[in-house]
Amino acid sequence: MNVQTNNVSENNFEQCIKCTICTVYCPVVPVNPLYPGPKQAGPDGERLRLKKGVFFDEALKYCLNCKRCEVVCPSGVRVGDIIQSARLKYSKHKPSIRDMILASTDLVGSTATKMAPIVNPVVSSKPAKALMDGILKIDHRRTFPAYASETFEHWFRKKAAPLQSAFAKQVGYFHGCYVNYNYPKLGQDFVKIMNAVGYGVSLVDKEKCCGVALISNGMKKTAKKHAAHNTAAIAGLLGRCEAVLSTSSTCTLTIRDEYPHLLGTDNSAIRDGVLLAVKFLYSLVDRGEIRLVFRKDFSMTAAYHAPCHLEKLGWSIFSIGLLKMIPGLKLTVLDSNCCGIAGTYGFKKENYEVSQSIGQPLFEQIRSLSPDVVATDCETCKWQIEMSTGFKVMNPVSILAEALDVEATVEENKKAGR
Amino acid sequence: MRFDTVIIGGGLSGLVCGIKLQKVGKKCCIVSAGQSALHFSSGAFDILDRLPDGTSVRHPLEGMRHLPSTHPYSRIGQDRMKEYVSATTGFFADCGVPLCGNPLVNSYRLSPTGDFCPAWLSLSDFFLIDEPAVDPGARILIVNIFGYLDFNPAFIAAGLEKSGATCRIIAVKLDEMERLRSNPSEMRATNIAKVLDKDYVRSELVSAVSKELKGESAIIFPAVFGLESDSVISEIRNSFDTKVHFATTMPPSVPGIRTQRKLRKHFESIGGTYLLGDTVDRAELSDDNTVLSVGTVNFGDLKLTADDYVLATGSFFSKGLCASPEKITEPVFGLDVDYVADRKNWYDTDLFATQNYISFGVSVTDDFQAVKDGRPIRNLHAIGSVLGGYNALQEGSGAGTAIMTAFRVADIIIEKEEKR
Known part of the structure; x- marks a missing residue:
């Protein structure tokens, strides 16, 4: 038999039956006609690319990698993975200085937190924004996240680490760049909750950006x-921890699924041990291993937005489930829509308009509800x-931490011998 | 995680069953691996167009008397079928999905190729007629969106002209749509619908069509309106003095997707849990053939437990059934599957002949309890197209079986509770 060896794909495009459901749910297609759409960019294009790389289309860069196509595919085709792999494999486009700055979250973060x-104030000033827009093509209308003056790691070593060995049960924490450089408070909230339910926390040794x-x-x-590096460090930590948890849906998805699918990194030893904190906590409550006691004076209205990568993980039910346990919280679950930012995508000048149009339905729904806060698991x-x-956004872990009656929770979990 | 009922499969059958159970206070979880066949819906539901011998059926409840005893309708029984057939329109109306048609008599719908096909009930976007012909004096304007290829007005005109009607075809060019046209592979029903959901685009279309009207008695548009809400449908209807109809397009189906969304939203609004993009990949059974729990790809070691489980995973397309060269299997529970042993008899090389493989499905008792290794599983029922004993394509009975078996199994689960 004459087998065409070039037809064998690393991803499962052969499962595609051309049903077009992916294009129905792609958030980019309706707003950016330059994007060929997930079916064309993914399985259809892959068939040609396998013959010859010249069939690669640079327009694949418009893919947000939101993975909505994968969530809806009835045939289990990893459409998003096919597109991202093709970009990594065939794109002739070299990352610009702008791309490198946006991508090097570790380097930029560690420098920025020191200063x-x-x-x-400089980054948020008009002249700096104009400069970044003109030279780097980072859109001037974009607000940059503020940097913290002390990293989470620094805080943890000084304030929290010495107390952690007192706990019999242990979890690891993959804090991610955002917690470390921009918002250590979320990491502190996480440690507060874990300690209250009887778990000590350890960090991943010399954690690198996911x-x-x-x-x-x-x-x-x-x-x-x-x-x-991360796979080895997490494996080390899993030797003495029940799980390695994260408070970012994207870090979690990247370590669990993008490592093997896009980078070819074997993570089979750690994959099942890397979880989003909300899933771990929910499972503990579900199995009756911990109890959460909430403050009686806590009152808040919140609208929950499920980030695309959390929908791909299939775990928004845990964030929603935990938030619903808070008696003083009035929760509305927002319709499933992409916010349009997709990590560094929306920061790029050429994507700004598309990014904002994608998010429009979500923004309108939030405005119409006018909640105290929007809850979401993605930075x-x-x-x-x-x-x-203009609405304040909080991670569900921070809302839980704020609503938690720490003393009562500690007491309850000790009393029950949990 | 604990529920009263876990339903595997979130298409028409799974959703109808889930809604009926949730309505009486049963806590339900639906696990759906991707989106369902409603995305390819013609917009009409069939219940029984033809008998297995090819005789066409006018009165479905009469026709059912001639079906074999292993047919899902025969297992449900005449009395219950009568009750369910009469309850369908009201059930869907409660979910915000208005249906038209006489549930006791089959009508005809206009197909995308211009033929009149039998239909039982239809989404109210479409029209049903008693006889497969239109008024010979009718003058009809068929409107397409310029550049849209999944709708063929010439076929429709040819079909309507067979009954003597006069048709005129126009294609309307809209500025906003031209932007979409720069990407021809995405010039599809749903993307067009997203553009037409904008008020100013719709009014541009209405005024363009109004100018073109030359005393026609009816207008036919492709069904590319109202992805989010069917208020757009009535708005378009009210914009003309002439009668407005919509005709089915090639997939994806805008009315079908809207229906899926409405059913899911309704299910969630009454407290149901719908997990999209997850796959049940294992089940734990006790020695006395009772399902103890199921596990999913995304949930990992966190199991889903329930009193009852419903298998609504669909047929080959959605991997409810898997065919290999030697055998046909059911992947979640490894249930017994009814099929003919000799592979040569699975299919007919004449594509349009009756294909036997479509009537293969999991073995069930008369109460739709699924059977494994010859023994019924006490708390697992199968519904919809994972069932065998009927040929949805040949009989024209796909949606009907999905809905009727969902009703029946929901009732069985509710009755079980009452007995306890």
């Missing part, structure tokens, strides 16, 4: 280095929603 009092921004900006080699969704609607 936060200077960096924050690599999502490197992947989407075509910097595969650096991303692979990060993946190898870039937070930036996008705060910038575009």
Whole structure:
């Protein structure tokens, strides 16, 4: 038999039956006609690309990698993975200085936090925004997230680490760049909850950025280095912890699924041990292993937005479930829509309009509900929603921490011998 | 995670069953691996167009008397079928999905190729007629969107002209649509509908069509309106003094997707849990053939437990059934599957002949309890197209079976509770 070896794909495009359901749910297609759409860019194009790489279309860069196509595919085709792999494999586009700056969250973050009092006002000033727009093509209408003056790691080593060995049960924490450089408060909230329910927290040894921004900006080699380091470090931690948890849906998805699918990094030893904190906590409550006691005076209205990558993980039910346990919280679950930012995508000048049009239905629904806060598990969704609607956005973990009656929870879990 | 009922499969059958159970206070979870066949819906539901021998059926409840005893309708029984057939329109209306048609008599719908096909009930976007012909004096304007290829007005005109009607075809060019046209592979029903959901685009279309009208008695548009809400449908109807009809397009189906969304939204609004994009990949059974729990790809070690489980995973397309060269299997529970042993008899090389493989499905008892290794599983019922014993394509009975078996199994689960 004459087998065409070039027809064998690393991804499962052969499962595609051309039903077009993916294009129905792609958030880019309706707003950007330059994008060929997930079916064309994914399985259809893959068939041709396998014959010859010249069939690669640079317009694949318009894909947000939101993975909505994968969630709706009735045939289980990894449409988003096919598109992102093709970009990494065939794109001739070299990352610009702008792309490298946006992707190097570790380097930029560690420098910026040291000079936060200077960096924050400068970056948000009009002249700096104009410069960044003109030279770097980072859109001037975009609000940059503020940097913290002390990293989470620094705080943890000084304030929290010495107390953690007192707990019999242990979890690891993959804090991610956002918690470390921009918003250590979320990490502190996480430690507060875990300690209250009887778990000590350890950090991942010399944690590196999960690599999502490197992947989407075509910097595969650096991303692979990060993946190898994190995989080994997490494996070490899993030896003495029940799980390694994260408070970011995207970091979690990247480590669990993008490492093997896009970078070819074998993570089979750690994949099942890497979880979003809300899933771990929900499971503990569900199995009756912990109890959460909430403050009687807590009152809040919240609208919950499920980030695209959390929908792909299939775990928004845990964030929603935990939030619903808070008696003083009135929760509305927002319709399933992409906010449009997609990590570094929306920061790029050429994507700004598309990014904002994608998010429009979500923004309108938030405005019509006018909640006290919007709850979401993704840091870039937070930036996008705060910038575009003016509403305050909180991670469900922070809402839980704020609503938690820490003393009563500690007491309850000790009493029950939990 | 604990529920009263876990339903595997979130298409028409799974959703109808879930809604009926949730309505009486049963806590339901639907696990759906991707979107369902409603995305390709013609907009009409069939219940029984033809008998297995090819005789066409006018009165479905009469026709059912001639079906074999292993047919899902025969298992439900005449009395219950009568009750369910009469309850369908009201059930869907409660979910915000208005249907038209006489549930006791089959009518005819206009197909995308211009033929009149039998139909039982239809989404109210479309029209049903008693006889497969239109008024010979009718003058009809068929409107397409310029550049849209999944709707063929010439076929429709040819079909209507067979009954003596006069048709005129126009294609309207809209500025906003031209932007979409720069990407021809995405010039599809749903993307057009998203553009037409904007008020100013719709009014541009209405005024363009109004100018073209030359005393026609009816206008036919492709069904590319109202992805989010069917208020757009009535708005378009009210914009003309002439009668306005919509005709089915090639997939994806805008009315079908709207229906899926409405059913899911209704299910969630009455407290149901719908997990999209997750796959049940294992089940734990006790020695006495009772399902103890199921596990999913996304949930990992967190199991879903329930009193009852419903299998609504569909047929081959959605992997409810899997065919290999030697055998046909059911992947979640490894249930017994009824099929003919000799592979040569699975299919007919004449594509349009009756294809036997379509009537293969999981073995069930008369109460739709699924059977594994010859023994019924006490708390697992199967509904919809994962069932065998009927040929949805040949009989024209796909949606009907999905809805009727969903009603029946929901009732069985409710009755079980009452007995306890």
